[in-house]
Amino acid sequence: MRKNLHQRVYELLEARHLRGTALFVQGGLILLILANVAAVVLETVEPLAVAYGPAFDAFEYVSVAIFTVEYAARLYVCTAGVREHFRHPLWGRLRFMLTPMALIDLVAILPLFLGLLFGLDLGSLRMVRILRVLKLMRYSPAMAMLGRVVYNERRGLAGALVIFIVVLLLSATLVYYVERGVQPKAFGSIPDSMWWAMAALTTVGYGDVTPLTTIGRIVAGMVALLGIAIIVLPVGIIASAFVDEHKRRDFTVTWSLLAEVPFFRQLMAPRIADLVRVLRPRFVRTDDVIVRKGDEGDSMYIIASGEAAVDLGPGREPILLGPGQFFGEMALIERAPRSATVRAADECKLLELPAKDFQELMQHHPELGGEITKIAAARKAANVGAPSSAAAPPS
Numbered sequence: 001m002r003k004n005l006h007q008r009v010y011e012l013l014e015a016r017h018l019r020g021t022a023l024f025v026q027g028g029l030i031l032l033i034l035a036n037v038a039a040v041v042l043e044t045v046e047p048l049a050v051a052y053g054p055a056f057d058a059f060e061y062v063s064v065a066i067f068t069v070e071y072a073a074r075l076y077v078c079t080a081g082v083r084e085h086f087r088h089p090l091w092g093r094l095r096f097m098l099t100p101m102a103l104i105d106l107v108a109i110l111p112l113f114l115g116l117l118f119g120l121d122l123g124s125l126r127m128v129r130i131l132r133v134l135k136l137m138r139y140s141p142a143m144a145m146l147g148r149v150v151y152n153e154r155r156g157l158a159g160a161l162v163i164f165i166v167v168l169l170l171s172a173t174l175v176y177y178v179e180r181g182v183q184p185k186a187f188g189s190i191p192d193s194m195w196w197a198m199a200a201l202t203t204v205g206y207g208d209v210t211p212l213t214t215i216g217r218i219v220a221g222m223v224a225l226l227g228i229a230i231i232v233l234p235v236g237i238i239a240s241a242f243v244d245e246h247k248r249r250d251f252t253v254t255w256s257l258l259a260e261v262p263f264f265r266q267l268m269a270p271r272i273a274d275l276v277r278v279l280r281p282r283f284v285r286t287d288d289v290i291v292r293k294g295d296e297g298d299s300m301y302i303i304a305s306g307e308a309a310v311d312l313g314p315g316r317e318p319i320l321l322g323p324g325q326f327f328g329e330m331a332l333i334e335r336a337p338r339s340a341t342v343r344a345a346d347e348c349k350l351l352e353l354p355a356k357d358f359q360e361l362m363q364h365h366p367e368l369g370g371e372i373t374k375i376a377a378a379r380k381a382a383n384v385g386a387p388s389s390a391a392a393p394p395s
């Protein structure tokens with residue numbers, strides 16, 4: 001019984017495919033996080049804070065109560081996951097408490113408890129509540145991906161930060177020596193000059209403090225140019241890591257989809273790897289048209305899950321194709337327009353093989369190519385031979 005509850009709460013909080021109670025629980029938590037962020041923002045509007053102060057406070061207490069129950073529940077059930085790392089009843093839970101998401105959950109509730117326990121001024125801790133928005137990372141794959149990218153690239157980013165600090169110090173020092181005589185107020189010390197250096201290096205350039213001497217202006221020009229190079233560094237690191245992460249994710253998704261297709265089971269792992277690199281996963285909703293009769297053929301599709309209906313025209317029964325079957329090959333083989341319209345009969349996971357890669361596959365994997373050509377020929381013969389309700393679909 002206890003194990004059941006443990007497992008059930010775990011699934012409610014961690015389920016990825018949201019439906020039923022899990023949808024209610026996780027959807028409710030997402031709404032509560034959004035409402036909290038809105039409350040923190042609105043509370044800074046003086047008239048609203050005055051008029052609805054008690055309501056804001058009550059909302060804060062209720063939210064923290066719910067987030068506390070959520071935190072306790074996550075801590076209770078973290079041992080039920082598949083990761084061995086968190087399995088131990090004590091060490092597993094301690095490890096879980098140190099994960100970034102668990103720390104964010106703690107930060108979301110801590111200010112109120114610190115305020116209540118130590119009589120701290122809540123006002124100063126109020127703004128920490130805006131960090132609750134980070135709780136959304138759990139539900140947003142894009143935010144989670146960004147977090148992973150920054151973590152994976154931490155060394156490169158730390159290097160870029162060190163370079164930035166060094167250049168900031170050198171620029172501030174240089175401009176301090178050049179300008180302090182003319183503008184003792186703005187450039188009276190190196191820390192004062194850092195404000196200007198920061199604005200110039202980040203290419204923000206407020207213009208509230210500007211060098212007046214000729215040498216000062218030359219230095220400013222150089223610093224501005226350096227700024228561009230220095231800002232591009234972390235941006236480039238994050239952008240390329242983002243693309244890599246995307247590719248890696250696509251690769252994993254494609255591989256697992258391909259594993260579901262019996263047609264490819266005959267291939268050896270290195271060949272599957274070749275194929276995974278060129279296949280693009282595509283998800284379509286019921287009734288979406290995937291290929292349209294008469295259009296030019298640019299891809300072939302393999303069904304990983306779901307069903308697609310081949311519509312051969314008036315008076316012909318649509319032909320249903322299921323997992324493991326493919327379509328869209330005829331136009332590519334014959335270099336002719338699409339012979340039929342194919343739409344999703346229900347939600348489908350497809351693997352799309354672009355025409356160029358299709359031709360390569362046919363050349364490099366003749367055994368597979370031969371089979372595809374044979375099936376395409378049988379389909380063509382069935383279409384020509386049967387004016388109404390095509391015979392058993394060749395697959």
Ligand code: CMP
Binds near residue numbers: 326394
């Ligand atoms: P293509 O002509 O490129 O686009 C429409 C696709 O429908 C076609 O390729 C085949 O993959 C598929 N198709 C056409 N006729 C049949 C059939 N008789 N049985 C199964 N699939 C078919």
